[in-house]
Amino acid sequence: MALKKELRFQITVYEDLNELAPKDQALMLQAVSARKNAYAPYSNFRVGAAVSLANAEIVIGSNQENASYPSGLCAERVAIFHAGAKFPNVSVNTVAITAASDNYEVTSPAAPCGNCRQAMYEYEFKQKQPIRLLLMGETGSIIECSSVDDILPLGFNSSFL
Numbered sequence: 013m014a015l016k017k018e019l020r021f022q023i024t025v026y027e028d029l030n031e032l033a034p035k036d037q038a039l040m041l042q043a044v045s046a047r048k049n050a051y052a053p054y055s056n057f058r059v060g061a062a063v064s065l066a067n068a069e070i071v072i073g074s075n076q077e078n079a080s081y082p083s084g085l086c087a088e089r090v091a092i093f094h095a096g097a098k099f100p101n102v103s104v105n106t107v108a109i110t111a112a113s114d115n116y117e118v119t120s121p122a123a124p125c126g127n128c129r130q131a132m133y134e135y136e137f138k139q140k141q142p143i144r145l146l147l148m149g150e151t152g153s154i155i156e157c158s159s160v161d162d163i164l165p166l167g168f169n170s171s172f173l
């Protein structure tokens with residue numbers, strides 16, 4: 013007989029940066045600073061990401077657009093690939109992500125796109141340890157997710173291959 017299953021996950025919502033633990037605040041500030049190097053002449057939407065690693069290193073990324081639009085890349089993938097390239101066998105603990113626009117104030121937490129969720133999930137599955145996410149706009153509340161798996165349920169991974 014068919015079985016109905018409910019998938020649930022919890023997030024923590026912080027009112028602002030000051031509510032975060034000092035290490036998380038510092039990581040998010042690195043993402044804010046990375047955001048300033050976004051190359052976003054087409055969307056004017058700037059995203060910064062900071063990856064904190066098990067060896068205490070922090071690796072950053074920002075979105076890099078292209079006149080041929082699909083050739084550009086989101087901040088999260090620039091950052092996670094940068095981490096994979098620089099420290100191939102070091103686990104990722106947390107990714108802090110922040111988004112801002114030149115056209116309006118982004119007050120809602122950044123939402124990683126589907127491709128970035130998949131890209132981060134690859135590393136989470138490989139390291140067998142959850143990657144925590146901290147999501148922020150330019151101002152306003154911050155969402156903490158305990159794992160990429162939570163925001164990419166029923167994800168595709170190497171076990172299928």
Ligand code: THU
Pocket residue numbers: 052055057058059074075076077084085086087088122123124125128
């Ligand atoms: N973008 C990111 O960098 N991360 C996201 O999570 C969503 C979107 C970028 C891609 C593009 O350069 C611009 O934001 C507008 O989509």
